[in-house]
Amino acid sequence: MQIEHDKVSGQDTTGHEWDGIKELNTPIPRVVTWSYQLTILFSICYWVLYPAWPYVTDFTRGLTGYSSREEVIDILQSSSNEREVSIATLFSLPIDELAENTAIRKQYETSASVLFADNCGACHGADLEGQTKFPNLKDEAWLWSDLPEEIEATILYGINSGHDEERYAEMTAFGRDEILTKEEISELVAYVQSISGQPHDEALLASGTELFEENCSGCHGDGGEGGLESGAPILTDNFWIYGGDAQTLSDTIWHGRKGVMPSWENRLSKADIRKLALYVYWQSHELEE
């Protein structure tokens, strides 16, 4: 083994030789070794400054005592303090007065639309037009009235949500629970189609009317005119959540319905919920200038 000096490159060889082939022992460029040493130095500083090493009962806290949880809690606290000032107007007046206030509407409508799309749009659609099973919020049909405070209560506590203050509404499964027969249900379907102005089977109407009075008017009101206290929809307006065709109506009466809207009380701030309630109200009510 012989280490030689190569004049062309100015480097030594490794001393290894294979059939006359020799290898230069060129060192790694300085900049690479230096940056490697620097990363080691950096990590040592990091260990000293930041939480790093675990030991049996705890871990080293570092000189800065940094905690990502503490940091985010503080950031959230300070931003909510800032927000408190800007949202003070939202709680300065009762919600029904805010709803009719043009300045408030101008100030909050745009940001509330983003809030709505993020949280409510999945079910009710970003355009508020709803979809099957999830009510349209832009039409004139309301389950629990369109008063701003009622909308706010619905968002806060939800419908059939399991919250203590929930709005509870359940339509009985008249077919499945053997309260009505298949024939009686078709008679009811005919009646519901007649009061909602749809084509229907005249022959079934008379008995359908009677059945409706006995079984349905308690919640849906006389003649299906509705009752906002019970959350039972008005049946005469031809707005439908599940559908107004004969098959869907028949399914609804057979299986019953129990739509769920989640409670947002623990998910959104009081101010955000108020903004959403106002937004929903504004989208279906033109303000008088």
Place this chain on the structure above:
Amino acid sequence: MSTAHQKLERHSLKFTIMILLVASLGGLFEIAPLFTIDNTVEKVEGMRVYTPLELAGRDIYVREGCYACHSQMIRTLKSDVDRYGSFSLAAESMYDHPFQWGSKRTGPDLARIGGKYSDDWHVAHLKAPREVVKGSVMPGYGFLADTNLDTDKMRAALVAQSRVGVPYGEEHIENAIKDTAAQADPEAEFEDEIIERYGEGINIRDFDGNRDRVSEMDALVAYLQMLGTLVEVDALKKEELVR
């Protein structure tokens, strides 16, 4: 030229020992934190083992690769907390084997999805995502609603979980198969038994809108509706959270 390293690499025994030493350091750094796991996991109220139906749903979640697009880890960043709710605690995934933190969000984080939407929405969305969310790239999972859940395997599933440290007791394991079906029972006949075994606040109902069968959809929706709802993180004080 003859450096210390050159000497070392020319001595086979010394060199072998040094290689073993350096390589074992790598292992040590991976293994050592596991010995301190007890003080990593917060002691918080509310955490409970998953019910067999939720566990079945979790198995489906893993089987279908949901973790490839959905994380279950709300980070300690304002943007994360603003969008998804309080940051995730270690305790909240203490019964996850394997954990579902994920590393990529093609879809949103699901750590606190429980209770955000109704069962009806989850079923409609899982069947045809684009019907309810415009522009979604999630595939449809309608077949889950048409597939009966294999409840018979849940006993073995609980045993497997208990072997890796999830505190399922005799009582849980013995009744696993019955409990799986009972949680999706619309009449909630065994409600009290499930509550006695697993605690208050368990969703017991028909999840998939089809009362005649316990489908894989029932299990997955039961799992999703539980996610992030066990620990009331908002009620914890700053001192309890900061570490």
